[in-house]
Amino acid sequence: MGYDMYMVRTPDGEEERYRAARQEFDRAVEARNALDLSSGEPEYEAAQEKVSAAYDAMHEAHTSYFRLGMWNMGECRAIMGHFDMLSLTDSPPEVPSLEAYGISSDEYYEYVENTDEAPDPIRRFREAMDAYLSWAPAPVDGIAVHKLGSNEGWIVTTSEIHAALAAYEENRGKDPAFLSQLIEEASWWPQWIDYLTAAANHEGFRVY
Structure with missing residues (x-):
């Protein structure tokens, strides 16, 4: 279980880069599996090192995607709360129903x-669902x-x-010891900030 995040708009050229990287990974796996050898032999x-490198390259090519496990997302919410990057919600709109649209x-x-x-x-109905899934309390402050x-x-x-990143920039310097410890313990945090920055230029992201 975890959280899979996908940018609403895929960066230009990513699909082609990812497809090429996936093909390299598949070839590396095929070459490894064709060896009549066991793990540990040079x-x-x-x-196997080529497989691992190809896998990393495939992951790096998929820039529109970011994943956090259940535990990491709990950490993420706590850290973002520390930097005032989150907005509390109280009265979200009603979920659209298929029946209301005669479907x-x-x-x-x-x-x-x-x-x-x-x-x-x-x-x-899909437009109404997107409006519901996009809703955030006003004013938007995270x-x-x-x-x-x-x-x-x-x-x-x-x-x-944009509001969350602005809050992070405003507050990150107020607790440098916490930030230093954070980056040491939550090694994914810099990549998360990079992902948020990129997603802001690609119409946001969906959380699955």
Whole structure:
């Protein structure tokens, strides 16, 4: 279990870079598996190193994606709260219902993959769902905390990210000892800040 985050808009050229990196990884795995050797033998270990390097390259190419495990996300919320990067939520809007748009669940799931041909009621329902998933309390002074508390497809908007990063820049210098310890213990934190910065330029991100 964990939290998978995807930018709303994929960076230009990423799909091609990721596909090429995935092909290199698959080739490295195939070459390793073709060896009639066992783990620990030099030739096998050299092939395994190529697999690991190709895997890392594939991960680095997938810049629109970021993952945190359950424990790490709990840490993340605590750290972001320390830097006033979160916004507390109290009265979110009501969840749109299929019935209100005259849609049955069978009709809706029929167009889950075939989105371009979805009829108008389904399109309007999706727009309403995106508005619900994007909602944040006003004024926007950080990322709505509920969006980092469950993986229901929440949309973290660019305005939320900008507010969170502004709060981080304002507060990071007030507790340098905490920041130093944080980076040592939560090694993913600098990458998380980089991800937020990039996501702000790509229409935010979804949380699954």
